[in-house]
Amino acid sequence: xxxxxxxxxxxxxxxxxxxxxxxxxxxxxxxxxxxxxxxxxxxxxxxxxxxxxxxxxxxxxxxxxxxxxxxxxxxxxxxxxxxxxxxxxxxxxxxxxxxxxxxxxxxxxxxxxxxxxxxxxxxxxxxxxxxxxxxxxxxxxxxxxxxxxxxxxxxxxxxxxxxxxxxxxxxxxxxxxxxxxxxx
Numbered sequence: 566x567x568x569x570x571x572x573x574x575x576x577x578x579x580x581x582x583x584x585x586x587x588x589x590x591x592x593x594x595x596x597x598x599x600x601x602x603x604x605x606x607x608x609x610x611x612x613x614x615x616x617x618x619x620x621x622x623x624x625x626x627x628x629x630x631x632x633x634x635x636x637x638x639x640x641x642x643x644x645x646x647x648x649x650x651x652x653x654x655x656x657x658x659x660x661x662x663x664x665x666x667x668x669x670x671x672x673x674x675x676x677x678x679x680x681x682x683x684x685x686x687x688x689x690x691x692x693x694x695x696x697x698x699x700x701x702x703x704x705x706x707x708x709x710x711x712x713x714x715x716x717x718x719x720x721x722x723x724x725x726x727x728x729x730x731x732x733x734x735x736x737x738x739x740x741x742x743x744x745x746x747x748x749x
Contacts, residue, residue: 569656569748571687571741572611574672574679575604578691580729582707583700585675588619591698596725601673604690609662609670611655613678629662631655631670633678652681676702683709687736687744693729714740 577597578584585591606627614634617623623646624630630646637650649658659670672682679686691706709715719733736744 568660569685570659570666570670571744572670572672572682572685573688573690574682574686575601575690576674576679576692576704577601577694578704578706579694579697579700581697581700582703582705583698584679584704585616585619585702586698586700588615590619591700592694592696592727594692594694594725594727596723596728597692597694600690600692600731605671605673608668609659611670611672611678611682613675616674616678629668631658631662633681655682676704679704685744685748687741689715689734690731691734692723692731695727695729710734713737 576584577590577592577594579592583591605625609629609631610625611631611633614632614636617630617632617634624643628645630643631649632646633649633652633655635650647658647662649655662668663670672678672686689706689710710717714736716735716737717732718735720730722730
């Protein structure tokens with residue numbers, strides 16, 4: 566049996582909880598893109614097909630790309646990319662890709678994928694974007710972080726005029742212990 570792994574999430578979110586629009590990001594922030602790249606390079610990124618489709622360059626360089634899709638046959642043959650048809654297969658894919666658990670699996674979006682894996686996410690790195698841009702994809706982060714299992718670890722301001730702050734959240738030790746007992 567495969568040991569289930571905790572996941573991390575990294576994404577940007579506007580003041581109105583917008584995380585996307587028409588498959589893309591409705592803002593431009595060099596600081597956010599740089600932070601995202603610095604955090605995820607050398608690790609695993611997990612995304613939905615719509616997020617994959619929105620990438621200007623595929624797959625994301627210097628990262629293992631795991632893409633969840635409902636559509637069979639839409640597979641990119643690049644060895645840095647694996648396509649998963651069932652969310653239940655993510656853990657098996659992680660164990661094959663990274664048997665020694667040396668890499669961090671980051672859920673990067675979109676909204677459906679964050680919802681599917683939220684109960685296995687132990688670390689969240691979020692860039693808060695100023696304003697409320699037009700967007701068709703929302704993620705209710707505020708409600709989710711009101712759960713007492715979350716601990717706000719760190720926050721810092723940004724020099725980027727589009728960014729309010731970059732924040733880090735961790736699950737509490739009690740949550741991690743209970744999660745490990747259920748899944749370990």
